[in-house]
Each structure stands twice: as structure tokens, then as C-alpha cells.
Amino acid sequence: MAIKGLEQQQIAQRLARQTEKTRVNVRSLNEECGIFGVWGRQDAAQLTYYGLHALQHRGQEGAGIVSNNKGHLWQERGLGLLSDVFRDPARIEALTGTAAIGHVRYATAGSHGVENIQPLMVNFHDMQISLAHNGNLTNAMSLRKDLEEEGAIFQSSSDSEILLHLIRRSKANTFVGKLKEALNIVRGGFAFLLLTPHGMYAALDPHAFRPFVVGQMPEGNYIVTSETAALDVIGARFVRDVQPGELLAIDDNGLTIDSYTKNTTLNIDSMEYIYFARPDSTIYGVNVHKARKRMGAALAAEQPVPDADIVVGVPNSSLSAAAGFAEATGLPNEMGLVKNQYIARTFIEPTQDKRERAVRMKLSAVKDVVRDKNVVLVDDSIVRGTTSMFIVRMLKEAGAKSVHVRIASPIFKFPSFYGIDMQTTKELMGANNTLDEMREKIEADSLGFLSVDQLVKAIDLPYDGQGTGLTTAYFDGHYPSPIYDYAASLSYFVAKDLVDFAPEPTTTYHPRQVSSLRNEETLADGTIHLDSQTIQGVE
Template identity: 45%
Template sequence: MKEYCGVFGIYNNPNAAYYTYLGLYALQHRGQESAGIAVTDGNRIAYHRDFGLVSSVFKDENLKRLTGHVAVGHNRYSTSGASDSPDNIQPIVVSFKNGQMAIAHNGNLVNALKLREELEEEGSIFRGTSDSEVIVHLIVKSKKKKFLDKLMDALGKLKGAYSLLVMTNKKLIAIRDPWGFRPLCMGELDGSPVFASETCAFDLIGAKYIRDVEPGEIVLIENGQMRSYRIPGSEGARKSQCIFEFVYFARPDSKIFGRSVYEVRKEFGRRLARENPVEADIVVPVPDSGVVPALGYSQESGIPFELALIRNHYVGRTFIKPQQKMRDIGVKVKLNPVPELLKGKRVIVIDDSIVRGTTSRKIVRMLREAGAKEVHMRISSPPTKWPCYFGIDTPTKEQLIASSHSVEEICHYIEADSLGYLSLEGMIEAAGGGKENFCTACFDGDYPIEVPETIIKQAKKD
């Protein structure tokens, strides 16, 4: 079970549930299948969660019942497995010997299947299929006495991507895996500590960004005091921040991994223009993730920028629709060309990636049907050749067109006049750091953690 999600948490605020609702609203792009909020008043944890967008899951009556001063929230998007099971909706809330606990998880554990089998051999009973539930069982079954020790004991067994918010009756804990795959930001709202997957959630509620939770760091807040700890054994982990966050998933108005997503994407476009120039009349983005790199390409090349593809914003992101049939329908409904801008023009169309190639081919055909004389496709990332096992919904290697086709062959398949990708080196430099700071496995197959064969087989099965 792999998930790509958004998390939000706040401590010591009388409007904890409402601010968490707003935070999840800002993070809606990270998960559109379900949402949930758990709140504690110091004695008990109350929660509400359901399938759907944040605006449909939470109404005034739901939020009024979520009374308390500490809250965690979660937007969920499942990339495979039982996305229709209510038991997989987060936050996961359990009662155990030490009290109650709620957990919200963004990421994917590569040793989840092995851990789950071991736990089941010891008698654990699972309600859902999420690897997040494995974390809960590891905490509860730990032989340690204090909760922090139980948590550290569990974290020491995990391998993979996890940005976690854990709430007990009296504590709020933020955790980022030793490799730092997923972003997790820390801020402050009128003296209340807040945590979120992206800083755009802070902007909405008026919170001040303080810093990122560091890779391998545990930030514990209890009795108004904040303390920082290290995950056992995390010192030697290779820093592996997901560079695809900059390419596609994060909102451009967010700051992640210490960098502005907007500025990084714009630099992607500038470098793309230098690496893959072509004579043309207009630069056209595939909205929304292609807009900022297209601006960079236009400014660097001097070719005018035009919004010649209009997006219907009432349609969800096609990349994160679970079924291929839904993706195909989404492309037709989502984008509409402006013929007046395209007729007789040589067009450079900018997109963030080519995964299977089917969407790109439809876009090229759409532009030609609207009157484009030439269509030159430019991609603001390198060819996606390898699947991700750390939380992004890429298909198996066999389904990734770049894994078995050359750039020329892909160009022929999508029916473009030319095709150019941003180089791996250019992408890393634009992101602001050496390769040692990022996970680029989906582009070069260099996985920072060994992926068990059982996980690879399971991904192909799903």
C-alpha cells in the first residue's frame, strides 16, 4: 500500500480543528480521496474522517464536535491497493495501554510487508492495508515503558519515506525519516507550534514559517515545552529529498527543502531553454504544473508566453486519478485549446513530465486540431525511467515509456515535431544542491534504500 498525502498539525490552540481544516484545504492537491482530523482536549481524542474533498468531508457541525487544543489532519491519495476501504482513511486513531494515539503519515515504507508479516505472526490484527497501520502496531507492541521510548523503538525498525504527525492525549510529535524523502515544515501561529507538508498551509492561516523538520529528527511538544531528538541509527543515512516534489507535486507558492518551489520550477524552464532551444512563435504551458517552467523558458528564449491551453479547475489532477480510464477522460475534460492563439503558429508546449506518453499525444493532437503549424514538446524534468517506491504514483518500469524507448521514439509516439527533456544535471543544479541532497531514482534508478523484491513484485501485481 503506497500513499502520497498531506499532513497538518497544531498544538495549544483553542481553534485547533478549524485551523487544521484550513491547513488541509491548502494541501488538497496532495490528496483528493479522503480527509480526516483528530483532536484532543487533553483527556480524549475525537475524530472525523471520510471519503471526499476537505470541503465535502467537513461541515460546521463536524468541526464544532471536534473540541480540543491539539489536532492532526490528513489528506489521502492512495496510489495502489484498497483505496475504497474506510479503514485506510487517516488519521488512524487507536486506544492502547498508555491512552489514545492518532497518527498521520505521508510517505511509503519499503519494508512494510516484511514488518506486517512479522507482526501478524505475533498475533497482530490489521483492519486496513495501509503501511501506516504497521507503524501504529510497532509503537503499541513495543516493550518499552515510556511513550517516547516506544516511538523510538518503532522508528528504528522503519525503512522508507515517512513524514509523521503523532498525537497522544497530551503530546504532539512531528517526525521526518532519516533520508528526508518527504517535506515537513514547522511554523508558529500566535504562539502555537504548527506543522505541515508544505508552507502554503501556513500562508492560509497566517502562520510564520520557522524551519523544516530535519531528516531523522523527532520534535516533541508536551506541557508547552518543545524538545528535539534523533531517530536511533539515523546519523549515517544519505540525504534523499524527493526532487519530484519540485517537478510536480508541491504547490508553486510553497517553500520546501529550504527552497521556493516557484523559483526552482522557473529555473527548470530557463535551463530547459538553454539546453533545448528551437525556433517558434509562442511558448504554451500545460497547466498547472507547466506554467512556471514555461515562464522561465519564455524569459530565457525571448519567445512570447501564451495561455493557449485553458484548464477546467473543477477537474482533479489527472496524474493522481487511480484508474487509467479516469485519467483518459480527465485529459479531454481538463484542457481546452484557444484556436485564436494557435492557428498557424509554431508552438513550444511545456509539461513537467511524460509518464506513459498517452496524455502527451492527446495534447499534441489537440494543439494541431486547433491550428498549430508545429508542436515542439519540452519537458521540465529528465525522462522518467524507473518506478518510485517511496510514495509517488509512477507505474511499473514496463509501463514507463522512457524505460524502453529513446527520446526520438517517444517523439514519434506522441506525434510532436521535436521533443527535449531537461538534463538530470541541469535539474539538480536548478534545485539548489548536489546529487547527494536528492532522491533522483525515478530518473536514474539510483535508489537510496535497497527495495526488497517483494515490494517490486507487489507493485507489479497492484
């Protein structure tokens, strides 16, 4: 299908309108969802609920599950936490059938409506399709405009819906053929799960921006989900990470691993290791907690605090980095801040006043721990600076002699369009202030960040391909791909040589560049097939 591009000017106007909306709503880093799918189990919806529960940190604004009962798909979705949406047990009971996909969403501004809560579902005259997406499509706006001009009617304002339209419009003969064609038109970050009456499909973008893993239940049934932590809670074993450009098909015959493109490369989002993923998850062979500890240790070496008495981590996500900092320096790792566990993540609250209130309600200083101490305050990131600003003040009010802020990632300067959809630099403290201005604003006695080189070393991806295998664009301005509809929004930085974009890959990324996949066998037709048999040795 011929999809015309949008003129740069129209896109710039649209982005300007969006930015205005963003400014009013003071949008957070969004577009970070969790997805889970299972095929071939009587308890499919219940299992999906448990899996999503383990992924709740990835999105808290809405949740949904779609099940497949003998070829008929049924959808339940709503706004709020998973436990709110499924408070009434009848909603899970309604999701009968032996396969299900689910989604927890972190909404975009102006689109908090239930129509954007996933999994999305469409009823065609000849089949139903349900779709769950983690990521952000960078050419969605221009594709949508072109599709609408050709008569398409969208049900939602979500970028994800594009894929369903592209599948329907494809002239390919089979569903997989249509899906492959659609996957080759969309750009940006995507881990997609699709459920049809006949199978479950999982596809990862050609850069593997988002984490996506395959697991297997003891009885043999396959799971595909965002993080390994979701496999652990349901008792599934980890099988493999989905590779860039792969298309997995799961049905009653087992799992077939195919690919929709051979033009791939590896650029896992470093923010998954820094902040987003759970510490008990492992992404491409790297445990997140251990990576964060190494970031903390590297930070201690790069940004030492000579007169420090204690290290204090900011609960939750920086506790691992604080442990690494303390271990490397021999300083006591103290609980100088306590978190009220009933407050959700602040970073993903949709408005600034809500975020500020959330920080106050969420974190309190432990006076007897910090009084008269020179404190090294370790956090994993400064985005808007809301958290640092409040807790430095809080620690000083609690009697700390000095507060030295150490951030276990580099300065966050540029937006992300691949999944953490910060579409503007306006809100980023690191984009609008010098290091000293930042230090002054957060009222810290000193402030230091980890360098990009040390971050990459600390993650220590077991990868021997080209580049680092990671996306670090937020820190160094080197985007691993073009950003299409968003390009105009970064033209200022491009003109100043602060930002550049690698072209899309034209070669094959070899999965065996990741050590965990080196023993896998590829069939003569290029696919890998795994039967859904009971795992040997498991009852």
C-alpha cells in the same frame, strides 16, 4: 523486537499479485499525501481544516482530522475531497479540543476503503494514539507478515498502521522510547505526525524524502505540516524544515527537537520540486516556483527549438517552467491552453479511462493563440504520456503549425517506492519506449527532456553535504537506499546494471549543511528547545 525478514520468493509472489492488480486498475503515481498538525489552540480543528485545504493537491481521495479534547481523541474522516468530508459543519464542531492532526490521502489500489483514510486511530487500554503519514514504508509487507504471525490483527491494509503495532510492542519505558524504537524498524519514506493525549510528535525518515516543516502562529503555537503553503494560509510563520532522523515533540511546554537516529543523509524527492509541491511552497530554502522557472530556463538552453513562435505551458504545474523557458529565450509566453479549474489533478486519478476523460474535460486549446504558430509546449513531466498525447493533438486540431514538446525534467524511467508509489515500470512511457518512439506516440514534431545534471543545478539546493541532497532515482536509477520488500521487482534492472542502491547511512548528516539552520543552537543533551511564546512584535 526480533522481526524476521520475508523470503525473497514470497515477496516476489506478493508483488506479482500486486502488479496484476495494478495492471487491472492502471494505478497512477500514488502515495503522496498532505499532513497538518497543531497544538495548543481553541480553534485546532478549524485551523487544521484550513491547513489541509492548502494541501488538497497532495491527495484527493480521502481526508480526516483527529482532535484532542483534554486527553480524549476524536476522529472524523471520510472519502473524497476535504470539503466533501466536512460538508456538514457538525463534523468540524465535533472535533473539539486544543490540538489536532489531519491528513489528505491519495489512496492505493484495492484500498480505497474508509478504513485506510487517515489519521488512523487506535484505542489501547491505557491510551489513544492517532497517526498521519505521508510516504511509503518499503519494509511494511514483511513486517506485517511477521507481526501477523505473532498474532497482530490489522484494522487496515495501509502500510502506515505498522508503526502503531511497533509502538505497542516495544518494551521501552516511555512513549517516546517506544516511538523511537519503532521509527528505527520501519524503512522507506515517512513524514509522520502522531497525536496522543499528552503531546504531538513529528518524525521524518533518515533521508528526508518528503517535505516537512515547522511553523508558529503569532500567539506562539507550533504547527508541523507538509508544505510551507499551509503555513501561509493560516498566518503562521515558517520556523524551520524538519531534518532527516528528527523527532519533534510538542506539548504545553513548547517544542523539543530530538532525533531517533543519527544515521542520516539528505535525499529530498526531486519530484516535489518538479510536480508535487505547490509553487508558493519553499522546501529546504528553495522556492518551488523559482526552481521550476530555472528548470524551464535550463531546458531552453539544453533543448532549444530554433523556429519557435510561442511558448505554451500546460496548466497548472508547468506554468512556472514555461515562464522560465520563455524568459530565457525571449519568446512570448502565451496562454495556448486553458484549464477548467474545477477538475482535479489527472496524474492522481486512479484509473486510466478516468484520467483520459479528465484530461479532455480539463484542458482546451485557445485556437486564436495557437493557429499557424510553431508552438513550444512545456510540461513538467511525462509519466504515462496521457496528457502529452491529448494536448499535442488538441493543439494541432486548433491549427498549430508544429508542436515541439519540451519536458522540464529528465525521462521518468524507474519506479519510486519512497512516497510516489509507482510500483511498476509497465505504465511509464519513458521506461518502455525510446525517445523517438515517445515522440511518435505523442505525435509531437520534436521532443526534448532536461538532463539530470541540469535538474540538480536548477533546483540549486543550498546544501554542501555529500551527494546532491536530492533523490533522482526515477531518472538515473541511483536509489539512495535499499528498497527492501520491493527489491525483487527491480532485479531485472539490477541485472542489466541500470539500477543500483546506496546502503543505509551509517554517519551523521549535519543539519548545518543546509544554510537556513546554521544559526540554531543545540542544547547539551543534543536537543533543541523552543518555547511556545508569543512571537515578539506581533499583536
